Amino acid sequence: MLDLVPGQTVDVLFRVDTRSSIIVPVQFLKPAAFHSRANHEFLLQGILIAIGLCLLVYSLQQWLNLKDIVYAKYAAVIVCHLLFSMHLFGLGAIYLWTDRPWIEVHMAGLSLLMVSATLALFVEAVLADDLHRYERLALKVLAGLLVLFALVFALDLMNNRLLGVVSAVFGLMPALIGLRGALARVRRGDNVGTYFIVAWAGYFLTGVIFSLTINGRIGVNFWTLHALQFGATFDMLLFMRIVVLRTAAEHRVAQIARHERDMMKSLANTDSLTALKNRRGLNEALATSYRWRPAIGCWRCTCWISMVSSRSMTNSVMTWATNC
Secondary structure (H helix, E strand, C coil), rough: CCCCCCCCCCCCCCCCHHHHHCCCCCCCCCHHHHHHHHHHHHHHHHHHHHHHHHHHHHHHHHHHHHHHHHHHHHHHHHHHHHHHHHHHHHHHHHHHCHHHHHHHHHHHHHHHHHHHHHHHHHHHCCCCCCCCCCHHHHHHHHHHHHHHHHHHHHHHCHHHHHHHHHHHHHCCCCHHHHHHHHHHHHHCCCHHHHHHHHHHHHHHHHHHHHHHHHHHCCCCCCHHHHHHHHHHHHHHHHHHHHHHHHHHHHHHHHHHHHHHHHHHHHHECCCCCCCCCCCCHHHHHHHCCCCEECCCEECCCCEEEEEEEEEEEEEEEEEEEEEC
16 A cells, blocks of 8 residues: 655656566556456456366266266366466465465466366367377377476476477467367368367467467457456367267267167067067067066966967967966
8 A cells, every 4th residue: 555645756666576477567546446456356267267167066077977088188177277377367376375485486387288288188088089090199198298397397497488488389289289180070060170179279369369468569458368268268168068069979879879789689589570579589578577476476477379370471479478
């Protein structure tokens, strides 16, 4: 709080100590205006983080219920995005890692590298059927390299300048490697490929805006400061749509396979001319008919009498059942 005299010229000096690029937008506001802006910012961050947490809970639940590893990889992408956003806007330092200098210094780089690593695994899992085996291997190797770089950065063996180079070079590799598989899905009319391309384009655009803002190439305002966070939230929503479409497609394939199995079983157990059960079908029916009835302590007996008329070439089955 500064007590400034109206009409008097005042020079305000402050020192910023940072290991890398930092955004320092400075503006003098009256207490009421300052608290109003701060409340609006906290409200926005609460909404965006709540969206991410809801997607995280849903993906973890689906992973536990369906045992589908894609949901686990999607959850990892969400966690990394949330950690980066919370660090960027100071919520992590306020609520999660207060008075933890090491985490505050390393969280941005670690979360940024892990976003690309988890995204590589997610793309490999979703587009596995449309990628060459060498492309799938490249995505896995890329994820391993990014984890290795994160470990090197955590041990202070890599400075922030080198971290920026690594992020710029390897950050877009998951999209570039998976682009051929996404285009193949688009050519087949699969919306999964379209959603991937839209998500990558949006994230690339917002990432460029954020990078230009950090380097002072464009001005600082509400949209440039929040561009990357909006792009990450947009990505998470599109990725959720992708995994839901993938699950729905797998369910349709399973239903078709189940229908074909039932059709083949019906053809094998019935006569092609009369649609009546043949010997195999009768054996299965008898196996279910001869069962013990513990309530009254007796067996249920079903007798099948087959009468075949070779002259008319028709089969008829007369069933007589007795229940004791």
